[in-house]
Structure formats: structure tokens, C-alpha cells
Amino acid sequence: KQEVTQIPAALSVPEGENLVLNCSFTDSAIYNLQWFRQDPGKGLTSLLLIQSSQREQTSGRLNASLDKSSGRSTLYIAASQPGDSATYLCAVKGNSNYQLIWGAGTKLIIKP
Amino acid sequence: DVKVTQSSRYLVKRTGEKVFLECVQDMDHENMFWYRQDPGLGLRLIYFSYDVKMKEKGDIPEGYSVSREKKERFSLILESASTNQTSMYLCASSSPGLAGGDAFTDTQYFGPGTRLTVL
Numbered sequence: 001k002q003e004v005t006q007i008p009a010a011l012s013v014p015e016g017e018n019l020v021l022n023c024s025f026t027d028s029a030i031y032n033l034q035w036f037r038q039d040p041g042k043g044l045t046s047l048l049l050i051q052s053s054q055r056e057q058t059s060g061r062l063n064a065s066l067d068k069s070s071g072r073s074t075l076y077i078a079a080s081q082p083g084d085s086a087t088y089l090c091a092v093k094g095n096s097n098y099q100l101i102w103g104a105g106t107k108l109i110i111k112p
Numbered sequence: 113d114v115k116v117t118q119s120s121r122y123l124v125k126r127t128g129e130k131v132f133l134e135c136v137q138d139m140d141h142e143n144m145f146w147y148r149q150d151p152g153l154g155l156r157l158i159y160f161s162y163d164v165k166m167k168e169k170g171d172i173p174e175g176y177s178v179s180r181e182k183k184e185r186f187s188l189i190l191e192s193a194s195t196n197q198t199s200m201y202l203c204a205s206s207s208p209g210l211a212g213g214d215a216f217t218d219t220q221y222f223g224p225g226t227r228l229t230v231l
Binding site for chain 1: 121152155156157160171202204221222223224
């Protein structure tokens, strides 16, 4: 059974730093992996979707990588800003199961 | 922009009450989903629907039912609310995705959530 883990559960860094959020999964037979952002009182917003055949995706200051063999994905945020403060979740779609399996998220705080 | 709206942001109900949560999307998406989100557990799928009047159980359907009479609207019903159903409920929608893909292939668009408290 696929399990998705995000460590740490919370992270606080000063503004301007580059940072990496981690997502690990137990079954490497995945169809795609997505990163979402959740702001307090708001729903989730999709940030990046990586297909199983891809190694990375980039959007602005965000870069997501995927290493299926090791069961890991990272979300790199460059030059962090206070507006990046949010909870970041990853979700994996497997080849055999039909639905998304979600991590519990990493709560990120960027200190001005 | 895709817009997914949910009928209430906050809801307080009593044990045993019947509770209706409604979700509406304006992008003509075929697929709609209901999740609950609890601290430390991530999102768990309750039900999803890939077409009008069609529904499929997710991981935790017990105590819930759904209704999809129109394409844009997907309702979650708590038949008899219990305290362990206190949670954040999130609705989402998506397009059918790539040819050969299923309801979970493409990006899902989420509503703002309903925080339900059952006393």
C-alpha cells in the first residue's frame, strides 16, 4: 500500500533563503506526483505536476524534482518570501490504484 | 480561472443531525471529489463522481453519502452527524485528463473548505 511522508511537519526560515521541502513515497510505481499549496482558510492550489517520465518541473521560483527509484520528490523554493508561508502538500497517483495518496504536509513559515 | 465554491466556510451541528455540504464548480468538469482533512493525516477521499448521477466510494465512505444531480454540483451528506466527523471538508473538481486516464490523472481544483464541528 502506497504511503506518502513529508518531513519535517513544520519549517521556519528567514526571508531570502533557498529551501527544500521533502516528500517520500513507498511504492515507486507511480503515474505522477503533484505539489500543492494550502493557505489558512483557503483550499489547495496546484503548484507543479510531474509525470512519472519526467525528472523535474519548474514554475517561477519553484522547482520540483522526482526520483522514482529512491521514492523521493523535493520542492525547491528559491529566494523565499513571507508570501511563501503556507502548508505544502504532495500527492502521488499510482499506476495500479486509481486515486491520489496524500502526504500530511509541511507547514512553512518565512520570517521577514 | 476555475472556481470551486462550497456552501459554508464554518458549520456547527449537533450529534444526530443530518448535514448537507454543497459544492459547485463553474468549469464544466466531469469529475468531482469530496475529501476530509485532519491534522497529521493528510487528505482522505470520501467519495468521488465522474459523471452526473455516478458515484464511487473512496477510502472512508462510512457515515457519508453523496448526490450529483447536476454536473456542476456535488453534495456531501452526513446522514447522522457524529463527533468523529468534526473535520475540514474539501471539495475538488477536475477534467477527464489524458486519453486513457482516469478521474485522478489531471490536476484537481479545490474549494476553500468547510470546517465542520459536531457537538
